[in-house]
Amino acid sequence: MEKVLVIATQNNGKAREFRAVFEPAGWQVKTLNDFDHLAQVNETGRTFEENARLKADHFAQILKTPVLADDSGLQVDYLHGQPGIYSARYAGEAHNDAANNARLLANLGGVAPEERTANFHTTLVMAWPDRPAADLVVEGNVPGQILTVPRGDDGFGYDPLFYLAELDKTFAEMTAAEKNQYSHRGAAIKNLLPVWQQWWQEQEQVK
Template identity: 45%
Template sequence: MSTSLFVATKNEGKVKEFTAFFQERGIEVKSLLDLEEDIDVLEDGDTFEDNAIKKAETIGKKIGQIVISDDSGLEVDALDGRPGVYSARYAGQEKNDAANNAKLLKELEGISDNNRTAQFVCVIAVYIPGQETRTIRGTCKGIIATAPRGNSGFGYDPVFYLPHLKKTMAELSREEKNKLSHRANAMLLLQQQWDKWSL
């Protein structure tokens, strides 16, 4: 089995998370930050799985090694799962967290707390040359608040309320968030499966 793998991201935080896990297994982690060539993959799938798989396979086949990618976003039950794969650009083509949150809250005006249920989703795809690409889905359930609260995190964190903690995701410390987020849950599932998959 390869002693190195590639994480399809330029997000240094994600790279650190994956590095911490794979270092224990003697596997070197590299990312898009290590490539001279800029590989851009159009994420035009209908599901998080579609986008994660496309990114992992496109880059994996190009560089010929194990590639891990992820796609994530917010699904709101009262909106039939929207914004979903369009989470990052829900209010327009330019990524704008405040505008996305404002549009979401506008669409949920008049909806009772009981019907404001939602979940953050993170899908991790693992491409291993010669094998079928696998995916793992991690989630974090909550409800959409009626107004933003908190200054930490990013994206929809200020409006994603966790009833059992009585806080929004943006009111959590980084340590708290990293224990219960959708990405943390997906990473935990990846850890449970990795040794089986990499035989």
């Protein structure tokens, strides 16, 4: 039987990262772009986990299939953890990467490099239809620094500004393999891999 994993996103960049991990393991990865007329979820949660649960539980119920959702964001220490859960709409409700990056740089104007520390966070939630209490939750974090000018042409979101000293690269300068290894989403996926297949088998056995 074909193994299908639905990712609750319309973001092609995120989908590419998940496909790089799950497709070599024999899973077909679908996203919300593969389905018609799906109502979007209002991310009204106050934490990354709450928002990820909202998306995973909603689409698992609608599609009647297990769904993996993530909520990710940039937490800048100088800005007291902002933009956090509002990372995708930092500059307004319309998701605009360029505007978000511009606002971040403006809010960090004049801040010394040693004070531009930040954390990229991801919470992943895997949900089974009709069983929100059984949600599988994992997290991933990567510390880094916010540059004063963007670097790199790959990636999305804040990737061109998020610098990882270990590789002397921003996320937007990394290869796909490097990003899967070093990114916050990659870290969360690593924490998911040892547990999700057993969780899946346990849910299949529930009558």
